[in-house]
Amino acid sequence: MESQDLRIFKAVAELQSISKAADRLDYVQSNISQRIKNLEDELGAPLFSRNNRGVTLTEEGSRLLDYTDQILGLMEEARSSVNPAKWKTTLAIGAPQTLSAVRIPRLLSSFLQDNRIDIRLKTDRAERLQEMLQYGEVEGIFVNGTFNNVLFTPVYAYDERVVVISSKPDDHSKELPGHHLIINSDPNCVYRRKLLDDYMKKKESINRTVMEFDSLEAILQAVKDGLGISVIPADVAYSRKELQSVQMEELPDPVRVSFIVKQGRKQSRPLKQFIRFLADNGLQPVDSQLAP
Incomplete structure (x- = not known):
């Protein structure tokens, strides 16, 4: 079992695709397939289950991946320890x-x-x-x-303050400006849930449509342009000069961030x-x- 075999195995496991691993490593696909087969033959166990959409790790493959991470990590640490001026360790x-x-x-x-x-x-x-x-x-x-x-x-966590941001109304109306709830398109986004489930449920009289964006920058620009309201971390809201023209309302319940x-x-x-x-x-x- 060679270190390069393990790197190839790790790339296939990460990408769940032999062809994508070949592109990443600049190998021909047949070479990747053969190296994986040789590794499976050496270990006497299947490492991947093949399907029409790619490959997935078997139970044996999952165990090998854990060892692969340790082996490659130790090799990187060894290089860094012997010659730290040339080799830096990497943390992803x-x-x-x-x-x-x-x-x-x-x-x-x-x-x-x-x-x-x-x-x-x-x-x-x-x-x-x-x-x-x-x-x-x-x-x-x-x-x-x-x-x-x-x-x-x-292993560690902290509580993050969150704020509702909206463009400032031109009149003295108490209604929130804009017609849209500006949210992340990720259905699992915690700020999306904060806006839809926590904040807006308390304002049942306000009927608004949802507008989804894929990036934080797009959400900020949409609010700044008066399209609606959104919920973002307080750190982001208070650090952006371009948001000085919007109004902010800090919510009482923070978001737990975990590492x-x-x-x-x-x-x-x-x-x-x-x-x-x-x-x-x-x-x-x-x-x-x-x-x-």
Whole structure:
């Protein structure tokens, strides 16, 4: 079993596709297929189940992926330890757009001042981020909603304030401006639920239509242009100069943000350093039994 075989196996597992792994690694597809077959023959067990849409890990493949993450992580740590000037260790983490806008860049900037680590930050929807964590594409993710507490465990968390933003009305009407509820198109977005389920249910007399956007920037621009109202993190609302022209209403109930890792997976040295950093910067440890 060679390290490159494990890298090929990991790429196929992450992408759930032999053809996509071949594109990523710049191999011909037949080479990828043969390397996977050789690995399966050597181990005497099937690593993937094939279907029309790609491949999925078998139980044996899932076990090998956990070991693969540990082996490749230790190899990276060894290079960095022997020659830190040439080799930096890498930490890949994920976060949704709303957190990546303000809070996470501030954390990372402070963390990197004292650590020789390359950070790869991936942003996506909550569901996709959890897939990335499950298959080892990232070592930890920030989530501001529910997560699979069978696969993942929270290590640190904090409460995030949220605000309702809307364009300022031109008259003295007490009605909210605009005709739309401006929300993220992700049905699992916690701010979407805050607006639709928590905030608007208290204003039953106001009948509004929903307008969905895929990005935070589009949501902010839509509100600024007077199309309607939305709910966003307070950090984002108060840090944007372009939002000085909108009105804001802070909601009483914050959103719990958790940094979660995969259960049972050995933590790399960079991940341990990052978790210690979070603890030193005011994020409180959480009991996994209390996870949502």
